[in-house]
Amino acid sequence: MTTTYWIQGGGCGGDTMSLLSSGLPDIAELLHYLQIEPLWHPSFSIISAAEHDKLIERIINGRQELDILLIEGAVIRGPDGTGMFDQHRGEPKQTLIRALAQKANFVVAVGTCAAFGGFGPDTVIDACGLQFRRQQRGGFLGSDFLSRARQPVINLAGCPCHHDIIIGTLSALAQGVKLKLDEFQRPLQWFGTLVHQGCTRNEYHEYRIEESEFGEMGCLFFHMGCAGPLVPGICNKQLWNQRSSKPRAGVPCFGCTDPEFPKSTPFFQTRNIEGIPLSLPKGVSRAHYMVYKGMAAAAAPERLKQRTSRV
Amino acid sequence: MTIIAKRINIPVNRSEGDLEISVEIENNVVVNAWSSGTMFRGFEEMMIGRGPLDGLVITPRICGICSLTHLYAAAEALDELAGITPPDNALRLRNLALMCECIQSDLRQAVLMFMADFANQKVYAELPLAAEALRRYKPLSGKSVFSVIKESKRLLEIIAIIGGQWPHTSFMVPGGVTFRPELPELLQCRMICSHFHNWYEEQVLGCSLARWREVESCTDLDNWLAENPAHAGSEVGFFIRFSRQAGLDKFGGGNDCFISYDSLRLPEKSSIQGQSGHLLQAGFVKKEKLHKFDSRLISEDLRRTWYNSQYPPLHPEDGETLPGIPVINDDDRYSWIKAPRYQDMAAETGPLAEALIADDQLIKDIVKNQGSSVMVRELARLLRPAVFLPPMATWIDELIADHDAPFYHKVKEIPDGSGSGMIQAARGALGHWVEIRNQRISRYQIITPTAWNGSPRDTAGRRGPWEEALIGTPIKDEQNPVAAGHVIRSFDPCLVCAVHTISRRKKAGQLNLGI
Numbered sequence: 131m132t133t134t135y136w137i138q139g140g141g142c143g144g145d146t147m148s149l150l151s152s153g154l155p156d157i158a159e160l161l162h163y164l165q166i167e168p169l170w171h172p173s174f175s176i177i178s179a180a181e182h183d184k185l186i187e188r189i190i191n192g193r194q195e196l197d198i199l200l201i202e203g204a205v206i207r208g209p210d211g212t213g214m215f216d217q218h219r220g221e222p223k224q225t226l227i228r229a230l231a232q233k234a235n236f237v238v239a240v241g242t243c244a245a246f247g248g249f250g251p252d253t254v255i256d257a258c259g260l261q262f263r264r265q266q267r268g269g270f271l272g273s274d275f276l277s278r279a280r281q282p283v284i285n286l287a288g289c290p291c292h293h294d295i296i297i298g299t300l301s302a303l304a305q306g307v308k309l310k311l312d313e314f315q316r317p318l319q320w321f322g323t324l325v326h327q328g329c330t331r332n333e334y335h336e337y338r339i340e341e342s343e344f345g346e347m348g349c350l351f352f353h354m355g356c357a358g359p360l361v362p363g364i365c366n367k368q369l370w371n372q373r374s375s376k377p378r379a380g381v382p383c384f385g386c387t388d389p390e391f392p393k394s395t396p397f398f399q400t401r402n403i404e405g406i407p408l409s410l411p412k413g414v415s416r417a418h419y420m421v422y423k424g425m426a427a428a429a430a431p432e433r434l435k436q437r438t439s440r441v
Numbered sequence: 442m443t444i445i446a447k448r449i450n451i452p453v454n455r456s457e458g459d460l461e462i463s464v465e466i467e468n469n470v471v472v473n474a475w476s477s478g479t480m481f482r483g484f485e486e487m488m489i490g491r492g493p494l495d496g497l498v499i500t501p502r503i504c505g506i507c508s509l510t511h512l513y514a515a516a517e518a519l520d521e522l523a524g525i526t527p528p529d530n531a532l533r534l535r536n537l538a539l540m541c542e543c544i545q546s547d548l549r550q551a552v553l554m555f556m557a558d559f560a561n562q563k564v565y566a567e568l569p570l571a572a573e574a575l576r577r578y579k580p581l582s583g584k585s586v587f588s589v590i591k592e593s594k595r596l597l598e599i600i601a602i603i604g605g606q607w608p609h610t611s612f613m614v615p616g617g618v619t620f621r622p623e624l625p626e627l628l629q630c631r632m633i634c635s636h637f638h639n640w641y642e643e644q645v646l647g648c649s650l651a652r653w654r655e656v657e658s659c660t661d662l663d664n665w666l667a668e669n670p671a672h673a674g675s676e677v678g679f680f681i682r683f684s685r686q687a688g689l690d691k692f693g694g695g696n697d698c699f700i701s702y703d704s705l706r707l708p709e710k711s712s713i714q715g716q717s718g719h720l721l722q723a724g725f726v727k728k729e730k731l732h733k734f735d736s737r738l739i740s741e742d743l744r745r746t747w748y749n750s751q752y753p754p755l756h757p758e759d760g761e762t763l764p765g766i767p768v769i770n771d772d773d774r775y776s777w778i779k780a781p782r783y784q785d786m787a788a789e790t791g792p793l794a795e796a797l798i799a800d801d802q803l804i805k806d807i808v809k810n811q812g813s814s815v816m817v818r819e820l821a822r823l824l825r826p827a828v829f830l831p832p833m834a835t836w837i838d839e840l841i842a843d844h845d846a847p848f849y850h851k852v853k854e855i856p857d858g859s860g861s862g863m864i865q866a867a868r869g870a871l872g873h874w875v876e877i878r879n880q881r882i883s884r885y886q887i888i889t890p891t892a893w894n895g896s897p898r899d900t901a902g903r904r905g906p907w908e909e910a911l912i913g914t915p916i917k918d919e920q921n922p923v924a925a926g927h928v929i930r931s932f933d934p935c936l937v938c939a940v941h942t943i944s945r946r947k948k949a950g951q952l953n954l955g956i
Contacts, residue, residue, distance in 0.1 A: 144505025144608045150549070151594045151607065158581050158590055172454045174580045176557045178921045179452050219452065249502060253483045289502060290609055344619045345849035370606030373598045379605035380619030381612050384498055392499065396492020397611075440623060 132164065132304040134198045135189065135230060136171040136240075139223060140216055140250050140257045141203020144290035145241040146173050152293035153372040160297055164304045169194070183219070190229050198303055199234035199277075201227060204243040204250035204257035205270040215255050224270065231260070231271055235279040236303050238286060240296060245285035245314070246389040259285070261315060265389045285315040287362075289386035294368045295320045314389055316362065324412070325383045326351075326358035328366035329375070330441040335359075337430035338423045339437075347437040350382040352407060355398045357385030359411035378441060446472055451922055453929050455554040460895070460934055464925060466916050471925065474904070474911035476895050477776050488885035493855040493877050494519070496885060497611045500873065503887075504935060506549070508608040509542040509600065510866035511887075514873040517706075517862030519615035522855055522877060528847040529708035531617030533836040536705045536720070537630070538600045539864075540829045542607070544637075545593040546867035546933075547792070547822045548645070552578065552589040552676070555819055555930045559683055564923045568686045570679070577679065585676060588644060596637045599630045617849035624844060631837045638830050647675025650827055657802035659810050677823055684816040688915075693815035693928040695910040698786050699726040699794035700893065702734070702872070704865035705832075711839060713832045720832060721865050724798035725783055729809065731798060736863060739872075741888065742780040742899035745773065754782065754900070757874045757886040758859060776897040780905060781888050789906040790869025790893045791932060792821040799828075818931040854880070866890050868933050894932045907932050 136146075149157055161168065168174070169185060177185070188194035205224050206216035213222025231237050239245040239260045246264055250257020261269040261283040269283075276282060286295050299317065302309055309317040326332070331349050334340075340352035350356035358366070358377055365375040365383070377383055382398060385391050395401060401408040410419055433439050446465040453460040465473040484503050488496060496515040501508035513535060520527060527535070559565060559574035560583060568574075577585040597607045603622050604612035612619045622630075638650075646653050648671065656665045662681070665672050672678045684690060705720035707713060716722050723734035741760050743750035749763040780787070788794075793813070796804040804824075807817045859876040869890030876884035896905035904912075907929055916922045 142502055142505040142508070144502070144508065147505040147608050150590060151597055153594075156590050156594065158587050161581055168581065171581075174553060174557065175454065176561050176580055178563070180920055249484070249487065249499075253486050255483055290505065343849075343851060344614050345617065345621055365606070369601070371594065371598045371601035373601035374605050376605035376610055376612075379601075379603065379610070379612055380621075381605050381610055384611075386609075394491075396495055397498045398494045398614075399492065 132166045132197045133169050133195055134166060134171075134200060134300070135169045135196055135234070136200045136202065137223075137227060137230065138172050139201060139203035139227065139244065140206040140255060141241060141243045141248075143173065143202070145202045145296065146171070148288075148290040148293045149296050150293075151371050152297045155297065157297070160300065164301060166300065166304055169196070179219070186226065186230075189233050192233070196230065196234045198236045198238060198300070199230050200238045200240050201244045201260060202240045204247050204255075204259060206250065206255045206257045207270070208254050208256035211256075227260075228271070231275070231277065234277055236281055236284065237271075237275075237277045238284045238299060238303075240286050241291045242287050242289045242386055242389075242391050245283075245287050245316075246391070248289060249392065259389075261285075262389055265314075282311070282315055284309060284311065284317060287314070287316050287321065287387035287389075289384075289391060292320070292364055292368065292370065294364065312362070316387070320364050321362040321387065323362060323364060323367060324359060325361055325363040325365050325375075325377070325387075326411070329358055330366075330378045333439060334434055334441070336426060337434050338427040339430055339434045345380060347439065347441050348434075350377060350380070351400065352402075352405070353400050354382045355384075355396075355400050356382035357388070357409075358383040360409055361385045361388045363387045447919075449916075449919055449922065451925050453926055453934070455557060455930060460929065462911070462925065462929060464911060464914075464916070464922075466919070469916050471911050471914040471916060474908045475772065475775055476778075476897065476905060476908050476929075485885050485887065488882050491882050493880060493882060494614070495882065496873070496875060497614060500887070501609050501611065505608050506546050507542065507866050507868065507935065509538055509604075509610070510864065510871055511873070512611060512613050513539050514862035514864050514866075514871050515875070516613035516615060517864065518860040518873045518875045519855055519862075520860070521862070522858050522860035522875070523615045523852045525616050525850055525852055527617040528850055529710055530840060530843060530846050530848045531613075532706050532708045533711075533840050534603050534618050534620075534622070534848065535613050537833055537836055538604055538612075539705065540833050541596050541599045543867040544826045544829060545597055547825050548589050548593050550867075550933045551680075551819060551823050552585050553580075555927075555933075556585070556680065558923055558926065558930075559687070561923065564918075564921060565687065568683070570683045570686055573679070574683055585644075588640075592637060592640050595633060599633050602626050602630055614849070614852075615855065616852040617847070619849070621848045622840070622844070624841065627837060627841045627844060631834070631841065634830070634834050634837055638834065641826050641830060645676040645823065646827065647671040647673075647678055650831070653827055658806040662803060662807075677820070680820065680823060681816070684819075689819075689927060690811055690814045690816040692914050692924065693818065693910050693931055694813040694913075695789050695818075695906050696787055696904075697728050697813070698783070698788040698906075699797050700724075700734070700783055700788035700790050700870055701794045701798045702736075702863040702865055702870045708836075708839070711836070713835055721795060722798060725788065726794070726797050727786070729797075729805075736861075736872075738784045739888070740782055740785075742782050744780075744900040745898045746776050746779055747774055748777075748779065752900070757872060757888055758861065758876075760874075760886045761884075778892050778895055778897060778905075779888070780896040780899045781893050782899055785899075785901070787896060787899070787903055787905050787909070788893060789910075789932075790890050791818070792825045792869075793818045794869060795825070795865060796821045815927045815931040822933065859884075868935050869893060889935065891932075891935045895934055907934075
């Protein structure tokens with residue numbers, strides 16, 4: 131039996147909604163197959179507030195084992211460090227999050243807000259992620275934090291986090307599989323590939339057939355602000371809702387797994403130097419890239435230039 | 442003898458975001474209520490200075506359960522600014538996606554969040570239907586819960602096919618949509634829609650849509666229930682029977698004012714017809730009388746909120762969101778939710794308002810004969826898919842027939858100026874008001890359905906709709922005042938959308954209880 135406690139901070143509930151969209155298993159099947167007992171989830175639990183208080187008390191004084199603490203949404207610290215912009219039963223919720231994090235075997239940040247702060251760091255709510263504030267290590271729990279299983283916070287980035295990643299992480303932890311983490315503590319099993327990988331527009335990307343308008347077939351990286359080649363994610367490998375991904379449907383990737391999401395510059399635009407994006411795919415040198423893309427454009431076949439190849 | 446009212450605080454979960462209500466109780470009945478959320482997120486502030494299209498990416502992230510609704514409103518506001526009407530196919534796709542999202546929200550809210558309480562054996566063990574309720578609604582394992590999780594996520598695959606993913610896509614853009622689905626994709630959408638339609642008839646209604654449409658009065662409803670076990674045992678049938686046993690048809694009425702905006706803009710060439718160019722019509726109902734709706738009559742009263750208030754209350758196009766210093770333990774100013782008013786009146790919005798404005802015979806007859814209640818409000822939600830599913834199928838058929846026609850009209854740039862997007866979200870009337878100056882967003886104001894329903898008092902001291910609806914609610918057990926939760930949840934509260942809320946701290950000597 132694996133116990134979980136799901137808490138929501140400054141967020142939109144989108145990760146819970148993503149989780150509900152998982153294919154096989156869906157959330158109800160997963161709990162059943164792996165004997166996971168959700169002690170609390172704010173969207174589903176029906177125990178009374180008094181019973182909920184007792185549950186928290188039991189976890190904190192060690193009488194109830196907590197295997198996995200899942201946090202959705204940023205930790206809200208404002209105003210002035212009091213945390214009172216987000217409270218639970220008259221107390222700042224950040225106090226509860228800290229107390230529970232100290233008791234859990236694993237602490238999982240579900241979504242970019244919980245991992246890096248997401249939509250919270252730059253406004254009066256003064257939010258941050260559990261162990262990061264954007265790219266900066268530290269965050270709410272501090273860079274030295276380790277959960278009882280001697281693990282740092284596991285960051286399931288994404289806005290929202292992909293359902294397969296949430297389900298996969300829960301399965302792995304429930305079955306005692308160790309997850310390898312990248313520099314931003316995202317599990318490499320899912321974040322070791324770029325969103326670009328598997329995009330149906332890749333042939334257009336390859337030959338630099340680029341679009342500046344919506345509703346076309348070509349690549350969205352050069353002008354439309356697509357971050358697919360820049361950020362990790364499985365969106366084009368394990369599809370969303372078992373069906374598709376944003377770039378496949380003509381929506382640029384907004385880079386939501388990146389610690390700096392949401393970026394401060396306008397979406398739907400790529401910042402350029404001489405027609406080549408300011409940000410290049412990870413590890414690529416500008417000079418080589420310019421030569422390569424120039425040659426690729428020259429080699430582009432007519433069927434791509436004419437946009438007759440379907441995406 | 443004067444009975445001193447007792448004040449209790451009730452945190453409400455199973456809503457989108459946290460909410461706390463405070464009620465005063467006399468003789469086991471609620472006599473006064475204050476509604477206050479527990480979180481402030483400040484999205485409007487985040488929008489200022491950003492690129493003109495950024496609302497399409499940021500506003501969906503206000504809410505995980507109705508993200509597409511915000512996208513739709515944001516795109517309509519930009520259409521208006523750009524002075525463009527999207528092509529018919531784009532309108533069909535936008536509508537189709539919005540309706541899918543609305544239906545998943547309605548069914549998940551009803552079964553996973555609202556009816557979950559019916560499975561609470563500490564509250565309802567004595568009712569004859571309690572054991573069956575547990576089998577159906579036990580959190581994350583009940584029979585109905587299983588089925589709703591499966592079918593709602595399958596319906597959402599339509600949005601993924603046409604928009605890439607759900608939640609949080611941005612496939613609606615000024616001028617249309619980003620994707621031109623091919624025939625195979627449209628055929629898939631059609632199959633998913635048919636599959637869902639069948640499931641809705643079999644499990645939720647227990648009969649065909651055609652049979653259901655014959656139910657036009659309270660008497661018809663009783664006859665329908667008695668007609669056969671499939672009706673009585675369907676989700677709708679069981680909900681009605683359980684609600685009557687639990688007395689949910691007896692309280693939770695509200696203030697008899699209802700508001701809705703025009704929504705789901707009709708394609709020019711379509712077999713689906715409606716007044717005012719929309720499938721759903723705007724309106725304002727006061728004491729069962731329908732009035733013509735005029736958006737200029739909306740204002741936001743900030744007098745009882747923690748915002749720096751303007752007086753007189755302003756139209757959202759001129760409104761601002763300037764947080765003041767929250768004073769905790771104060772009944773004078775007690776919420777981050779603004780108080781939208783229509784002609785100075787608080788108004789309820791959502792499926793019940795939509796049904797009354799659309800002249801739904803059954804819902805009108807229930808309200809006329811039995812008054813508004815928790816039961817009829819939730820019933821209207823459970824029945825909304827019956828209104829949406831037929832036009833959804835028609836629009837997919839029209840897309841299949843006409844898939845070579847445009848999906849996008851080019852928009853060169855968004856000019857300076859202001860625009861609004863006013864639509865019906867799952868929870869009711871949603872408005873976005875955007876102003877662009879020098880190619881940057883200079884103002885962004887949002888009035889959410891939960892701001893209408895969960896608003897605090899206003900300058901004149903009038904309660905918000907669910908504060909009003911709580912009055913008269915029976916509280917049998919102060920340790921577990923589940924009836925108050927039913928009232929609030931029947932409005933399908935979305936606090937992450939209302940975004941402007943913070944909680945009151947418990948007072949000395951005051952009971953702090955939960956449901």
